[in-house]
Amino acid sequence: MKPNMLYEAPPALPGKPGTRERIVREGPSALPDRDLLAALLGTGIRGLGVGTLAEEVLALLDGLADPPDPGLLIRLPGMGEAKACAVSAALELGRRLYGLRDRRIASPKDVWPLIAHWADRKQERFICCSLNGAHEVIAARVVSVGLVNRTVVHPREVFADPLMDRACAVVVGHNHPSGRLEPSPEDLDITRRLKQAGEVLGISLLDHLIFSSEGFFSFVEHGLLEAPSPE
DSSP states (O other), X not given: OOOOOOOOOOOOOSSOOOHHHHXXXXXXXXXXXXXXXXXXXXXXXXXXXXXXXXXXXXHHHTTOSSOOOHHHHHTSTTOOHHHHHHHXXXXXXXXHHHOSTTOXXXXXXXXXXXXXXXXXXXXXXXXXXXXXXXXXXXXEEEEEEXXXXXXXXXXXXXXXXXXXXXXXXXXXXXXXXXXXXXXXXXXXXXXXXXXXHHHHHTOEEEEEEEEETTEXXXXXXXXXXXXXXXX
């Protein structure tokens, strides 16, 4: 594989356009998750702005593998029935029409679009993508939420869902809120442990990506993880 090229964030537009104006001018793919949710919610409530409400909803969604029922969303302060139903319906429609299933992973750049939307989180998220025998995506999930500069994860947590998925391989990744993409000693250690655990379970670790809003760092591309040999 050729060395990856880091993607730069799009330049800011003059002034401070609103969320809806940005969607029209730049397209929804240019906005972070928080702003997309804020556009969907429309308004907040007294004492709870729409941006803060969007962050609360995101915190809930990051811990779920599937779109939530409206009843779960309604429990959040500021989420009435109308907002909860709108969010739930939008998430389900997106899953049906543009789900990740069957998207084939052939190189790190194929993983980047699946995980890039987590790059703006203020805390580290450790992500695991389950793949079938053809390296097609079964699911991409948040395994663990850590601190501002550190996430704590154990191999049993990473492989719990892939085992249920009957996955044959996984790609893992985590965001660095600082924006720096260099792996830490802890990153190197967990990669080694995940590779060993995967070998025991018969689930190959294809790669580990560290990412931010600026791009990603692939352990395989930088020679820190040996790609599994084709069977």
